[in-house]
Amino acid sequence: MGVSEESDYNYYSLRLLPMAAGILAPICILLSIPPLTGDWMSNSLNDQVIDLTPTQFSQDTTIPWLLRVGLICLFLAHISLLLRFLERHVVWNTWISIVGYFLNTCLTISAIVYFSTRYTIPSDEHFSGEYYSTYASSALSFIICLLLIIDYFRHNRLRGKGSGLSRNQRILVFMFILVTMWSVVGAIVMGTFEGWTFTRGIYFSLVTMTTIGFGDFAPTSAAAQGFNIFFTSIGIIMIGMLIAFIRSVILESFQAAYSARVAKIGALGLDNFYTLTVQTFSRSTKSRQPSTIVNEKVTNIPTIQDQERELKNAQVSQYIRQLNFSAFSLFLFWFLGAAIFCWLEGWDYFTAFYFCFISFTTIGYGDITVKLFASVVVFCVYSLIGLVTMAYFISVATELFSTLIERHSDRIENKHRNKSKLYSKEPSSSSGSKSTDPERDIELLKSLEINTGNEQRDLLLKLLTMTEFYHEEMTHLFKSTQADIADDDREAQLNAHHLEKMKKYENIYTQLINLCNSKLKDDSTSTISEIEEPPSIRLVKTIISESEKNLIHQNSSKIENED
Known part of the structure; x- marks a missing residue:
C-alpha cells in the first residue's frame, strides 16, 4: 500500500452519518x-x-409478539452500535446493528400488514396514535440501517476508518442516549405511581427535565412527588451536560475548519507570503564600481499579520455563516412545528407558533398545551430535536459575539498602545538631525568594518547580521503601515517616518553590500573612504522618538561586542 493510499485511511476519520445514526x-x-x-x-x-389506558391484543397475540421480537432486535442493534462507537470490533458491530435495525423494520411492517388484513375498523373509530407510531418506528429504523450501510460502503468497508466519531461526538451520542433512557425510566416509574400510559409518562419526563413545566400533568401521590425530586434533579443535570457537549461538538467543528485553513496557508510556503523588493547584483565586470541594483517590483506583500488577519476574518465569516444557518434552522423548526400542531390540534397558526415559541424557550406558561395523542407523540420527538436546534443557535451566537468583542477590544488596545508611543516622543532639533543623520549612516558602516581587515569571513558575518536587522525592520514597517489606524493623522505621520527611516537603512544596506563586493574582488580594498557615501536623505517633518535615534547605535554596539 502506497503512502497516498495510507493517507486516505485515517483511523479517526470523522463523519456525520454515524453521529446521525447514533442520535x-x-x-x-x-x-x-x-x-x-x-x-x-x-x-x-x-x-x-389523558383518557387512554394501556391495553393489549387479548385474543390475538401475534402482533404483540412481532413487536416484542422487533424491540429485542432493536435493543441488540442499539447495543452493537454503542460498541462500535467505543471502537470495539467496528466492522462486526456495524453489521450486527444493520441486521438488527433491518429485522426490526421487517417485523414492525409485518405487524402492520397482519393488523390490516385481520382487523376491520368500525365506522365510529379510527387508527390511534399508537398505530401510526409503528410507521414512524419502522421508517426510522430503516433510515438508521440505510445510514450505516452507506457509511460502510462509502468508506472502504470501514477499513482504517474507525467508528467515525471524535471523543466529544461520542460523548454527545452517549449523553443523548442517557437522556432518552432516563426519560424512559421516569415514564415507567411515574406511570406505575400515577397510572399513566407510557406516552404520557414520556411527555411528563421531557417537559420536566427541559424545565418547560406546562403543569398540565403533575404527580399527586407522595411517592410520585418524592421520586420526582430525585428524577428531576438528575434529569436537569443531564440536559445541561447534553447542551454543553452539543456546544463542544460545534466548537470542535469550527476548530477543525480553522486548523485546516491554517494548514492550507502553511502548505503554500513562505515564498507565497513574503515577497520583498528583489535586488540582484551584477558581477559580470571586474570593475570596483558598485554593483548594478535591479529592483523588481513584486505585488501582494502579505505579512504574518496579513495571515493572522485573514484567518481571523475567515473564522468570523464561518461563525456568521453558521449563525445564519442555525437561525434559519431555528425559525424553520418553529414555523414547521407550528404548521404541524396547527393541523393536529386544530389551532390557528398564530396560536400554534406561540405554543412553539413558549415551549422551546422553556417559558412554559401552560395556557396552551397539546391534548391529542398524536400531538403528544410529535411533541416528545419534537422537543428532543428542538433542544439540539436551540443549543446549536445559542452556541454559535455566543462564539460569534465573543469573537467580535475580543477583536474590538484588541483593536482599541492596539490603538491606545500606538498613541502612547506617539505621545512619548520628544521633538528633536531639525538642524542637528540634518547634520547627524548622514554621519550616523557612515558611522554604522565604519563600525561594521572595524577589525574586519581583509578577512572575508568576518565581513560576510557583518553582512548576515545587517541582513537580519534589515529583515526585522522591514517586517516591523509592514506591520505598522498595515495596522488599522488610517483615521489617526498622528499615526499616519508616524508611519511616514518609519518609511523614511527604512530608506536610510536601505542605503546603509546597499553600501555594506558594495563594500562586500569590493573586498571580494580586491582584498586590498579595506577602507571605508573608497566607498561612495550614501546620498543625502530628505528629512521628514515628524516627531522622532528617542528610541528610534538610539536604535542604530545599539545595533552597532551589539555587533562590536559579538566580534
Whole structure:
C-alpha cells in the first residue's frame, strides 16, 4: 500500500452519518414502545392521551409478539452500535446493528400488514396514535440501517476508518442516549405511581427535565412527588451536560475548519507570503564600481499579520455563516412545528407558533398545551430535536459575539498602545538631525568594518547580521503601515517616518553590500573612504522618538561586542 493510499485511511476519520445514526437510535426506541402499551384503534371521544389506558391484543397475540421480537432486535442493534462507537470490533458491530435495525423494520411492517388484513375498523373509530407510531418506528429504523450501510460502503468497508466519531461526538451520542433512557425510566416509574400510559409518562419526563413545566400533568401521590425530586434533579443535570457537549461538538467543528485553513496557508510556503523588493547584483565586470541594483517590483506583500488577519476574518465569516444557518434552522423548526400542531390540534397558526415559541424557550406558561395523542407523540420527538436546534443557535451566537468583542477590544488596545508611543516622543532639533543623520549612516558602516581587515569571513558575518536587522525592520514597517489606524493623522505621520527611516537603512544596506563586493574582488580594498557615501536623505517633518535615534547605535554596539 502506497503512502497516498495510507493517507486516505485515517483511523479517526470523522463523519456525520454515524453521529446521525447514533442520535436517531434512541428516538426509534421511544417510538417502538407505545404500540405495545396502547390500543391501535380509538374513537373521537377516546382520542386524548389523558383518557387512554394501556391495553393489549387479548385474543390475538401475534402482533404483540412481532413487536416484542422487533424491540429485542432493536435493543441488540442499539447495543452493537454503542460498541462500535467505543471502537470495539467496528466492522462486526456495524453489521450486527444493520441486521438488527433491518429485522426490526421487517417485523414492525409485518405487524402492520397482519393488523390490516385481520382487523376491520368500525365506522365510529379510527387508527390511534399508537398505530401510526409503528410507521414512524419502522421508517426510522430503516433510515438508521440505510445510514450505516452507506457509511460502510462509502468508506472502504470501514477499513482504517474507525467508528467515525471524535471523543466529544461520542460523548454527545452517549449523553443523548442517557437522556432518552432516563426519560424512559421516569415514564415507567411515574406511570406505575400515577397510572399513566407510557406516552404520557414520556411527555411528563421531557417537559420536566427541559424545565418547560406546562403543569398540565403533575404527580399527586407522595411517592410520585418524592421520586420526582430525585428524577428531576438528575434529569436537569443531564440536559445541561447534553447542551454543553452539543456546544463542544460545534466548537470542535469550527476548530477543525480553522486548523485546516491554517494548514492550507502553511502548505503554500513562505515564498507565497513574503515577497520583498528583489535586488540582484551584477558581477559580470571586474570593475570596483558598485554593483548594478535591479529592483523588481513584486505585488501582494502579505505579512504574518496579513495571515493572522485573514484567518481571523475567515473564522468570523464561518461563525456568521453558521449563525445564519442555525437561525434559519431555528425559525424553520418553529414555523414547521407550528404548521404541524396547527393541523393536529386544530389551532390557528398564530396560536400554534406561540405554543412553539413558549415551549422551546422553556417559558412554559401552560395556557396552551397539546391534548391529542398524536400531538403528544410529535411533541416528545419534537422537543428532543428542538433542544439540539436551540443549543446549536445559542452556541454559535455566543462564539460569534465573543469573537467580535475580543477583536474590538484588541483593536482599541492596539490603538491606545500606538498613541502612547506617539505621545512619548520628544521633538528633536531639525538642524542637528540634518547634520547627524548622514554621519550616523557612515558611522554604522565604519563600525561594521572595524577589525574586519581583509578577512572575508568576518565581513560576510557583518553582512548576515545587517541582513537580519534589515529583515526585522522591514517586517516591523509592514506591520505598522498595515495596522488599522488610517483615521489617526498622528499615526499616519508616524508611519511616514518609519518609511523614511527604512530608506536610510536601505542605503546603509546597499553600501555594506558594495563594500562586500569590493573586498571580494580586491582584498586590498579595506577602507571605508573608497566607498561612495550614501546620498543625502530628505528629512521628514515628524516627531522622532528617542528610541528610534538610539536604535542604530545599539545595533552597532551589539555587533562590536559579538566580534
